[in-house]
Amino acid sequence: MQSITTSSYSVHFNDLAYKALNQHLDKSGYSTLFILVDENTFDHCLPGFMAQIEGDYHFEVIEIEPGEVHKNIETCTQVWGALSELEADRKSVLVNLGGGVVTDLGGFVASTFKRGIDFINVPTTLLSMVDASVGGKTGVDLGPLKNQIGVINQPVMVLIVTEFLNTLEERQLHSGFAEMLKHGLIRDKGYWSALKSLNNFDLIDEFIHDSVVIKNQVVLQDPTEQNLRKTLNFGHTLGHAIESYFLASESHETLLHGEAIAAGMILEAYLSQQLTGLSQTELDEIKGTFAKRYPKVDFSEDDIFNILGLLKFDKKNSHGNINFVLLESIGEAVLDIRIPQDLYFPAFAYYKE
Amino acid sequence: MQSITTSSYSVHFNDLAYKALNQHLDKSGYSTLFILVDENTFDHCLPGFMAQIEGDYHFEVIEIEPGEVHKNIETCTQVWGALSELEADRKSVLVNLGGGVVTDLGGFVASTFKRGIDFINVPTTLLSMVDASVGGKTGVDLGPLKNQIGVINQPVMVLIVTEFLNTLEERQLHSGFAEMLKHGLIRDKGYWSALKSLNNFDLIDEFIHDSVVIKNQVVLQDPTEQNLRKTLNFGHTLGHAIESYFLASESHETLLHGEAIAAGMILEAYLSQQLTGLSQTELDEIKGTFAKRYPKVDFSEDDIFNILGLLKFDKKNSHGNINFVLLESIGEAVLDIRIPQDLYFPAFAYYKE
Structure with missing residues (x-):
């Protein structure tokens, strides 16, 4: 499927996704690749993802608890702390491998760590593929209030690998x-x-692409939500x-x-x-x-x-x-x-x- | 003293500062003016500041503990919580009235509350007047690590009222x-x-102006710190x-x-x-x-x-x-x-x- 170009980055699909990632990593000279996962994506997505990375880079994996209830500032503080302890610098990149909690929270953490480091979103749920791939919304909840704390900031790329949908229960789809x-x-x-x-749902790939195209058209025409x-x-x-x-x-x-x-x-x-x-x-x-x-x-x-x-x-x-x-x-x-x-x-x- | 124009806003001094503020409030139609202070600026600066505001607006004051040791995510969480409880919306403005802790932390809180509301900095210490007035750096400390968490984001205006320096001890100057x-x-x-x-130090006003001009020249030429x-x-x-x-x-x-x-x-x-x-x-x-x-x-x-x-x-x-x-x-x-x-x-x- 064709890549989709947003205001400042591209959304790549399946085989092209890994190809684009490897090219980007090769030319970017990141000091360390931090991969943010939750318990589920650590088990079910990380091995497949890592197997596709061709170069020899310095990796660190940071794991958070799964679920919306952990999409909060306390979890951000844990991830900021882990980045500091693992000596992340401004040339580090954070790869958010997970559903909306991981991509929203990880995007916010990256956007605010040392006033902003690069991040790459790899949504692994259908929801985050079609909803969080474009638009640059990052953030976490404040008590029961959803997404009260966050910024608008764009990832350097988004990779949609529909194979990850096989790891999901039907309810998630x-x-x-x-x-x-x-x-x-x-x-x-x-x-x-x-x-x-x-x-x-086996026939959903083209529809995912269509949904990203629709959302992208909307966001490109009105990035600041006027x-x-x-x-x-x-x-x-x-x-x-x-x-x-x-x-x-x-x-x-x-x-x-x-x-x-x-x-x-x-x-x-x-x-x-x-x-x-x-x-x-x-x-x-x-x-x-x-x-x-x-x-x-x-x-x-x-x-x-x-x-x-x-x-x-x-x-x-x-x-x-x-x-x-x-x-x-x-x-x-x-x-x-x-x-x-x-x-x-x-x-x-x-x-x- | 002449106002100084940065990339996206102006720094106004003394009498002109209050004039610019009143004009801005008059035309902006903010729903609520939130004023962030610490214990010291609540006592020594807030009364003088309020006396200069001409219109009839809805005000709320949020107070934090003074000192660098409180420039952290916990204090941000308190301020985000207070804004939520006081029903701040996207048309609210946060006025940061204080030293570097208040302006750095308040700028970060405003930049991340509901993905960003307007903020106005009114630095009350010499340090924050000459250092934090331009450049858009906001942020807080993470444990002992200074300014590890933050974003680059610009206030809508900065007001330098040198009268506030009279409230400071010589060591602060x-x-x-x-x-x-x-x-x-x-x-x-x-x-x-x-x-x-x-x-x-009674003769310092012009020098403050010069320092802001110097810092502004530097930041305008290289906003992203390359x-x-x-x-x-x-x-x-x-x-x-x-x-x-x-x-x-x-x-x-x-x-x-x-x-x-x-x-x-x-x-x-x-x-x-x-x-x-x-x-x-x-x-x-x-x-x-x-x-x-x-x-x-x-x-x-x-x-x-x-x-x-x-x-x-x-x-x-x-x-x-x-x-x-x-x-x-x-x-x-x-x-x-x-x-x-x-x-x-x-x-x-x-x-x-």
């Missing part, structure tokens, strides 16, 4: 697939239609609040990111039907597509109040207003819609129907 | 004065000569190691930054005389100037070993080499000089003479 469906909803009805009838880029937030305003709430709540099982935003997209599609002209047919099509693929979340009235309480912390807001991205139709998003307070509970009621 | 002397040594012999005969900007590191390679060591050591009193780099400049001037052609006369002039103004540090042999052990962590190094900025003469610096190991102890011996 579905989580990433939700972001791909979102790319169709906000931008490309044809892509949405093709995706929603995809039943075999307008178009906000459309990527469809389903995320409520979805993030749901994800945060379930992460912090002791009485609920944690939702994967895609599962939370799948619920968020159904809710926000309902708001779109109420406020921005999304047809009832398309609303039902959206709900039906997600309902078929994702378990229904059981929201109590208390849960809903708590979730709405978390909304105000969303990064997209200012001056106390909550701005939503909604849909006019499948493939067409609109920005900066304010929601009348009395629509939230009906949205959850529609979700539960 | 001398600490900042060391950076001004450095500006002369690396760049402008005339400025060095004028400064070294200055005996009354070459010229490295000259600002004169005295700092050993000076930072000395400062770190005294900060972490329980048996030594902590040195102020300027006191540590004054010792560093004498040591590195000795290395310059040995390696890069600095004359004995100018070396003695440099040592004499600093010896007159700064207390002599009593380095034991153990201290020296420990200090040299910290050198490898300096951010300017790569591939295990230690690169020094040295002088060819007063006003002329040279870059990337490697030091033969057997010169360090003679340098300390010269310092002690």
Whole structure:
């Protein structure tokens, strides 16, 4: 598959990925290659990755605990400390080999270590391949608040090796697939239609490429999130609040990111039907597509109040207003819609129907 | 005094500073003004500062503990948490009112909160006025290692109000004065000569302006520290190691930054005389100037070993080499000089003479 060029770096796929990596390492003269992994990617991805590196470099591996609950400043402090102890210098490079936690946290650690060293992202989950490959968002959570601390900074390259998807459980694949469906909803009805009838993840490679292309088009047109880029937030305003709430709540099982935003997209599609002209047919099509693929979340009235309480912390807001991205139709998003307070509970009621 | 324009913002002085601030606040439409202070600037600077703000804005004050020992990630986490709790959004601004700890830490906190909000620096110490006003370096310490964590990011404006210097002890003024002397040594012999005969800090305003101009020229020519900007590191390679060591050591009193780099400049001037052609006369002039103004540090042999052990962590190094900025003469610096190991102890011996 063809490489995709972003504002300042390229996303390379499969065989071309390793070729590009080896060429880059050969010419860069890094002092040390630090590879950031979690327990899972240490076992399942690191051996295959290392086998593809041709040159003779000085390596160090840094391992963090897996899971969103460890995507925080304490883990950053451990990684910064490990880099210092292992004598990382400004000519070191950090290779982030893992899912979104590893790439988001590793990108932030690299961007802030000695005021910034090079980093390379090698996403190993479907979610991080399609979502974190372009855009330069790095960061960690602050308590229950997702991605409150971070910077925008670009990796020197991103390598997508779809073989790593074989190491994932189906639930993880579905989580990433939700972001791909979102790319169709906000931008490309044809892509949405093709995706929603995809039943075999073995055929997903070309679709991953398409999703990265869509996200890249959006980010290139609006790198600083003044307008178009906000459309990527469809389903995320409520979805993030749901994800945060379930992460912090002791009485609920944690939702994967895609599962939370799948619920968020159904809710926000309902708001779109109420406020921005999304047809009832398309609303039902959206709900039906997600309902078929994702378990229904059981929201109590208390849960809903708590979730709405978390909304105000969303990064997209200012001056106390909550701005939503909604849909006019499948493939067409609109920005900066304010929601009348009395629509939230009906949205959850529609979700539960 | 005339404002100084940097790459992306201006440094305003005294009356013009408050005028520029009021104009900026009037047009920016910030949702909330957060003012970051420490215990000292809360008492001595905040009332005077607030009295000069003309509009009617929503204010919140966040206070941190004073001192370099609190310039760390834990304090950042407190400030990030306070911003979240006080519902800071992307249209909030953080005004850092304090010395280098407040401006460096506050700049980092603002640059990373929700991936970056505006910040305004109001340095209240001589050191932060002449050193931290331009260049965009933000950051905090990691254990004993100075400024290991940070980003390069610019404030929206810097306000230098020299009245705040009246709140400082003489020792603090001398600490900042060391950076001004450095500006002369690396760049402008005339400025060095004028400064070294200055005996009354009441006459310092114009010199502050000159120092900011010098630093700004350097940073504008080399924003990413490829070459010229490295000259600002004169005295700092050993000076930072000395400062770190005294900060972490329980048996030594902590040195102020300027006191540590004054010792560093004498040591590195000795290395310059040995390696890069600095004359004995100018070396003695440099040592004499600093010896007159700064207390002599009593380095034991153990201290020296420990200090040299910290050198490898300096951010300017790569591939295990230690690169020094040295002088060819007063006003002329040279870059990337490697030091033969057997010169360090003679340098300390010269310092002690």
